[in-house]
Amino acid sequence: MAGNIFGELFRVVTFGESHGPAMGCVIDGCPAGLSLTKAAIERELRRRRPGRGGASSARNETDEPEILSGVFEGKTLGTPIAIVVRNSDHHSGDYEDLRDLYRPGHADLTWEAKYGIRDHRGGGRSSGRETLCRVAAGAVARAFLAGYGISIRAWVSSIAGLDMPGPEAPDFDFDETERNALRVPGREAAEKALAEIEALKAEGDSAGGVVSCSAAGLPPGLGEPVFDKLDARLASALLSLGACKGVEFGAGFAAARLRGSEHNDVPVFLAEAGAGALPPGFKTNNAGGILGGISSGQRLEFKAAFKPTPSISKPQQTVDRSGALRELIIRGRHDVCIVPRAVPVVEAMTALVLADFVLLQRAARIG
Numbered sequence: 001m002a003g004n005i006f007g008e009l010f011r012v013v014t015f016g017e018s019h020g021p022a023m024g025c026v027i028d029g030c031p032a033g034l035s036l037t038k039a040a041i042e043r044e045l046r047r048r049r050p051g052r053g054g055a056s057s058a059r060n061e062t063d064e065p066e067i068l069s070g071v072f073e074g075k076t077l078g079t080p081i082a083i084v085v086r087n088s089d090h091h092s093g094d095y096e097d098l099r100d101l102y103r104p105g106h107a108d109l110t111w112e113a114k115y116g117i118r119d120h121r122g123g124g125r126s127s128g129r130e131t132l133c134r135v136a137a138g139a140v141a142r143a144f145l146a147g148y149g150i151s152i153r154a155w156v157s158s159i160a161g162l163d164m165p166g167p168e169a170p171d172f173d174f175d176e177t178e179r180n181a182l183r184v185p186g187r188e189a190a191e192k193a194l195a196e197i198e199a200l201k202a203e204g205d206s207a208g209g210v211v212s213c214s215a216a217g218l219p220p221g222l223g224e225p226v227f228d229k230l231d232a233r234l235a236s237a238l239l240s241l242g243a244c245k246g247v248e249f250g251a252g253f254a255a256a257r258l259r260g261s262e263h264n265d266v267p268v269f270l271a272e273a274g275a276g277a278l279p280p281g282f283k284t285n286n287a288g289g290i291l292g293g294i295s296s297g298q299r300l301e302f303k304a305a306f307k308p309t310p311s312i313s314k315p316q317q318t319v320d321r322s323g324a325l326r327e328l329i330i331r332g333r334h335d336v337c338i339v340p341r342a343v344p345v346v347e348a349m350t351a352l353v354l355a356d357f358v359l360l361q362r363a364a365r366i367g
């Protein structure tokens with residue numbers, strides 16, 4: 001099976017199926033001497049875990065990481081870092097019906113068409129649980145980026161068709177995202193969205209939404225033109241997430257309706273940077289912090305759109321292996337909306353891309 005390795009210098013391979021004994025990752029290329037604790041990985045895994053209530057599934061995993069190699073006395077050795085997490089709360093029996101049936105909207109049908117065999121229990125590797133490997137690796141990348149003053153934060157900006165307060169709104173409260181189950185930046189907005197999610201849950205249905213992400217402290221110069229542009233690699237990283245269906249940077253799709261004079265971010269002199277400094281400041285950030293595939297030194301700003309969870313408990317029509325029409329009632333524990341849990345996953349993928357480009361930039365020029 002191809003496609004399990006990510007990155008060029010900061011490389012990650014992930015492994016494991018949702019209902020197998022364990023899942024994990026091996027990171028190759030993390031420089032030696034980085035302070036890394038199990039607690040830093042645990043913290044990120046806890047943020048991804050189901051069971052925050054509201055939109056989340058009831059699967060109750062401890063998600064305790066075990067660092068098997070690459071770290072000695074709290075510092076990375078420069079050798080492969082292997083992290084494993086045991087699966088402990090899988091109810092594989094819930095998925096027995098899916099041995100011969102294909103869930104609409106999920107990957108069951110295409111996996112079987114491709115490989116001729118699939119692990120039907122919990123979706124195997126196409127399960128949302130696969131993202132825990134990315135979050136574990138992302139925690140290491142975040143620790144590396146912190147040394148460069150780069151920080152990443154994401155939040156739910158739209159859920160179940162409701163738009164949440166944006167950073168420019170007076171009621172935008174980022175701290176609230178770690179307090180409410182939906183990772184929404186505002187208490188009132190979270191309550192409204194939760195009511196919508198509860199109604200969908202009662203109907204046995206699901207919803208999608210949008211994750212907004214912003215990274216601060218990026219130096220200018222990250223991104224490798226022409227095929228490995230920063231936006232191209234980020235888009236690829238995000239679209240590799242199950243259920244992610246669109247990515248937009250800065251003004252995004254709205255840019256298609258603007259004039260050049262409206263959309264261009266005008267460079268301005270920054271007194272503190274001094275005349276002739278590169279990069280200068282900019283009046284606006286419609287580009288989302290990327291020009292020509294290279295970070296401009298502004299904040300990186302993008303959004304990722306997620307479709308509704310495909311596994312819904314409402315009866316649906318499908319076909320079985322023989323092609324006969326069948327009614328499907330999905331059991332198992334699924335998120336009504338995966339978007340709140342996608343927040344730390346989006347941050348992790350961003351961290352992996354940025355860590356890779358920070359290392360690549362060190363090879364890009366002399367002086």
Ligand SMILES: Cc1cc2nc3c(=O)[nH]c(=O)nc-3n(C[C@H](O)[C@H](O)[C@H](O)COP(=O)(O)O)c2cc1C
Pocket residue numbers: 057105106107126127128129131241242243244307309310311312333334335338341342345
């Ligand atoms: C964090 C996360 C959690 C997910 N949880 C579920 C889930 O509980 N049930 C489900 O049917 N799909 C879930 N998904 C979505 C499926 O993985 C995805 O829809 C499936 O692999 C098909 O891929 P596609 O939607 O990109 O075509 C989750 C995705 C992510 C990123």
